Amino acid sequence: MIDQSRSRQDVSFPTNCRVVSLEPPRYQGDCPSWTPYPEHLIGKRTLIAVPDRTRPFPVKDCLEAWLPGMRASLKAGGSVEILVGLGLHRKLNREELRGHVGEEVFHQFPVMNHDPTQCVTLGQTPDGCPISLHSRILEADEVLAVGTVEPHQYAGFSGGYKAISIGLAGLETISWLHSPACIDATGVAPGSVEGNPFRTQLRDIASVAPPLTVANGVVGPKGELIDFAVGDPESVIHRTTRTAWHCYGVTMPEKADLVVALVPGPKGVNLYQATRAFSGLVLPGRSLLKEGGTFLLCADCPEGIGLGKGETAFRHAMETPRKQLFSRKALAPGEQRAYVVGRLMERYTLMVCSPHADLSWQKLGVALVDDPQEALDSVQPKRCTWVPQGCSILLT
Numbered sequence: 581m582i583d584q585s586r587s588r589q590d591v592s593f594p595t596n597c598r599v600v601s602l603e604p605p606r607y608q609g610d611c612p613s614w615t616p617y618p619e620h621l622i623g624k625r626t627l628i629a630v631p632d633r634t635r636p637f638p639v640k641d642c643l644e645a646w647l648p649g650m651r652a653s654l655k656a657g658g659s660v661e662i663l664v665g666l667g668l669h670r671k672l673n674r675e676e677l678r679g680h681v682g683e684e685v686f687h688q689f690p691v692m693n694h695d696p697t698q699c700v701t702l703g704q705t706p707d708g709c710p711i712s713l714h715s716r717i718l719e720a721d722e723v724l725a726v727g728t729v730e731p732h733q734y735a736g737f738s739g740g741y742k743a744i745s746i747g748l749a750g751l752e753t754i755s756w757l758h759s760p761a762c763i764d765a766t767g768v769a770p771g772s773v774e775g776n777p778f779r780t781q782l783r784d785i786a787s788v789a790p791p792l793t794v795a796n797g798v799v800g801p802k803g804e805l806i807d808f809a810v811g812d813p814e815s816v817i818h819r820t821t822r823t824a825w826h827c828y829g830v831t832m833p834e835k836a837d838l839v840v841a842l843v844p845g846p847k848g849v850n851l852y853q854a855t856r857a858f859s860g861l862v863l864p865g866r867s868l869l870k871e872g873g874t875f876l877l878c879a880d881c882p883e884g885i886g887l888g889k890g891e892t893a894f895r896h897a898m899e900t901p902r903k904q905l906f907s908r909k910a911l912a913p914g915e916q917r918a919y920v921v922g923r924l925m926e927r928y929t930l931m932v933c934s935p936h937a938d939l940s941w942q943k944l945g946v947a948l949v950d951d952p953q954e955a956l957d958s959v960q961p962k963r964c965t966w967v968p969q970g971c972s973i974l975l976t
Contacts, residue, residue: 591953594960600833601966602868602973604801605826614642615810617649618724618793623656627720629665629743632672633680634846634853636799637728640682647684663716665747666694667754668913670888692716699750705784707777709757712750717789725786725813726795729820730828731974733859733920734763735779736772737824739796740817745785751913757781758916760909770860771829771974773821786813796820798827801969803845828974835870837961840952841970843879851932851941852886852894852917854879857970859920862928866975868965874929876955877970881934885941890914898922898944931955 593599630639643650643662650660662681664672671693678686685691699712717723725743732738734757746754756762757778767775786792794816798807807823809816841861843854858875861868869875885895893914897905902922911919921930922945931947933955941948949955956964967973 591956593956593964594962597961598963599966600836600964601968602830602833603967604828604830604969604972612805612808614645615795615808617646617653618795618810619649621658621722621724621793622649622653623658624653624721625659625719626653626661626722626724627716628660628662628724628726629748630662630681630726631728631743631747632664632666632669633676634669634849635728635738636730636803636846637726637797638799638803638805639680639726640685641805642726642795642797643685644682647688650685650689660689661716661720662689662691663714663748664691664693665743666888667746667749668696668751668888668890670886670891671695694748696750696754699748699753701750701752702788705781707781707784709762709781709785710752711785711788712753713744713785713789714748714750717744717748720790722791722793723789724793724795727797729796729798729807729824730972731770731824731860733770733856734758734768735782736770736776737817737821739820740794740813741779741782741786741792743794744789744792745782749785753785754913755910758911758913760911760916760919763916763920769863771825771976773817783813798823800827801972825974828972829976830973832866832975833868833965834963836868836873836963836965837870838874838876838955838959838964839868839967840876840955840964841878841967843877843970845971847971848879848881850883850886850891851879851881851934851937852891852914854881854970855917855921857967858930859917859924860971861967861973861975862924863975868967868975869928871927872929874931874955874959874961876931876933876949876952878933878952881936884936885944888914890917894918895944902926 727739729739897918
């Protein structure tokens with residue numbers, strides 16, 4: 581397992597190498613308490629959409645805090661179902677579901693994985709995105725969308741409508757949203773909220789669902805809850821994205837020859853998720869690296885490259901000749917990550933350090949190293965940026 585507590589003091593840097601450690605700001609504020617289960621949902625048929633385990637949100641703690649209200653809703657003649665918003669990620673098995681939502685919730689309320697084959701077509705957005713959502717949404721009076729607000733490659737920040745519009749969407753919707761035309765559009769970038777056309781699509785997709793209440797949290801680098809808000813989508817998005825900027829935003833340092841990024845927690849579960857650190861830290865116009873520099877990605881990756889359909893598509897696309905990949909006008913879900921990563925690999929060298937890597941990973945075009953010291957010895961950087969929380973940084 582990768583030692584994610586390892587600091588830059590644990591390795592030897594070349595003589596005269598200037599080293600900068602880039603960490604999220606220490607957020608100053610009171611730790612919030614969980615808001616009670618929304619009173620207006622008591623007695624209603626409510627579908628609760630929760631994120632899967634690739635998102636750093638304490639789903640179990642949240643649902644357990646809501647248990648009194650959820651039970652009151654049953655007594656008032658309502659119903660509560662919980663649907664894990666997987667998008668195209670792998671399904672959680674029974675024991676994983678139990679651990680994800682907690683023992684009491686698991687035994688008292690229906691808990692299901694999202695299945696993209698169980699979606700219904702509901703027209704399209706004004707811009708032509710096909711709307712395909714899980715059929716259980718249409719059986720509810722109200723939808724309660726739970727999510728974490730963190731930097732997102734396309735949506736600016738996760739959370740908000742995304743829990744429905746991607747987490748509970750079908751293949752057609754997810755494919756359209758991740759097409760080159762959509763993810764390359766002006767305004768689509770990490771931290772971008774206003775004027776982001778990707779976010780507009782998410783809102784328009786969710787508009788066909790029953791009335792939507794959003795419950796969003798901002799989680800710190802150690803898993804601590806920094807902010808939590810429940811209410812109408814726009815108000816919650818405005819509040820929590822503002823908090824997220826304070827939590828994740830850092831000033832761009834001088835460009836480096838080598839960036840070492842560690843990816844602990846849920847994003848380190850597989851290579852597909854972990855590469856978000858690479859794409860988030862070397863975006864055109866906001867890159868930590870000098871042209872031709874090297875990026876070392878350190879993640880445990882117990883699930884290897886990834887086990888879901890999207891992760892499998894990512895692997896196959898990464899093994900596709902880049903010229904062929906870049907020429908595609910349409911991408912299957914998962915392939916968009918290869919599209920983004922592949923374009924960045926045209927400019928930078930990507931090294932990967934993972935105890936679960938094997939030689940087949942080299943087919944993706946990455947260089948494998950056993951530890952950060954091997955990368956330092958190979959690159960001999962004059963300037964190195966060390967990032968202990970690779971997916972918790974938003975460059976400004």
